Amino acid sequence: MKNTALGKALGTIWIIARKDLVVELRSKQAFLTTLFFAVLILLIFNFAFPTGSQATREAGAGILWVALLFPGVIQLNRSFQSETEEGTLYGLILAPLDRGLLFLGKCLANWIFLFCIDLFVLVLFLVFFNFSFGWHVLWLLLLLLLVSIGFTGVGTVFAAMLASLRARDVMLPVLLFPVIVPIILAGVNAAQEVLMGGDQEFFRYWVNLLVAFDVIFLSAGYLLFEYVVGE
């Protein structure tokens, strides 16, 4: 596969993602901050809601996604902020590669980081709010996977768009969250079904919706990235 066009494209995506992973693992700036913020949110909700109560079970899905998505904005912002500090974004843009692949590479690195943080946060969430570790955790993992793909897909495009703005830290969540409302809605409703032991049919419906949004958002990001970083 190495010499086919697909193999070459996958190789390029991995080169870009691996560079981001190495840079972040060495600096640990966004990873630790994002993780710390997520744990802090869980702790605050843990103090606010009595453990094991019906109210906590009902609010559980919302708490989980707030703890996962809001800190994720830090990671997204950082992924392009670091590219503007030394002008390396110009270096990437000047390279003779499909800018859609650049998007997928940045997106993959963001997704790997966020998914690692998500796994940690999920374990803490189950412990803090007294949810059992059973088969339903696998369904929650599936939801984390799907929501984080859509979230990083849209987030990477917006982070690139805002990279050169001084107010990017403020602007990113303001622009990002309205666009990913369908993903958040699907994630919250599906997680609610899992945590409350609800209807499998509803769960499947929301999962299908998430898959559709992921495909749409990733395709749009791939196609639009050329124009996003073009100027």
Added chain:
Amino acid sequence: MAASSQPLLRVTGVTHRFGLVTALFGVNLEIFPGDFLAIFGPNGAGKTTLLRVIASLIRPTRGRVEFTDGQRARSQVGYVSHQSLLYPDLSGIENLVFYGQLYSLPNPRERALQLLEQVGLSSSAELLVRGYSRGMKQRLTLARALLHEPPLMLLDEPYTGLDQHGARLLTSVLKSLRGQRRTVLLITHNLREGYELCTRMLIANRGEIVFGARREDLDYPSLEARYFEAVDD
């Protein structure tokens, strides 16, 4: 005299606006293979914008930039600006290998080692760029720009922030580029450095090219006089 009658690059009627501000007004320019072209001008003359338009980093509002062999600009230029375009948390060699892979070089590590040797950074190859001095960074930046052996080098104020030693090292690398008959477009405030390196020079002011000459047709005092005359207008 230009090294060839067929230009490598032709800029035709390029105008660029940033909102209400017009940075370039209908600039026309031809760069020939082997030219070492220096563009002088005060701040706000549009020099950096012109370079970015040539590098295809920004699209001109009007006009055209074309390489006469029909290639896309991205594979044709090596770009050096006052920013290093290097990752501080990667080592010197990791930076070069990364860019080499993006340019699909057949053996990026070998090429990186060769360039590190050329710019005198072999012994610092494994150090993180974060620990490099400004001069070392600038030499690594040049190595990065030369990785894919681009036909045209674009240098935007490469002397910015360099101490005397760093400036001398940079000058020696640029002289070796001139010796190799590479095509170079250098933007600088430093008339003396630019004059000594170039084969052709232009003066830009307020978004226009207001003066041009070959080096052999103009001595340094005349360039200075022309520069201040053009800029004070």
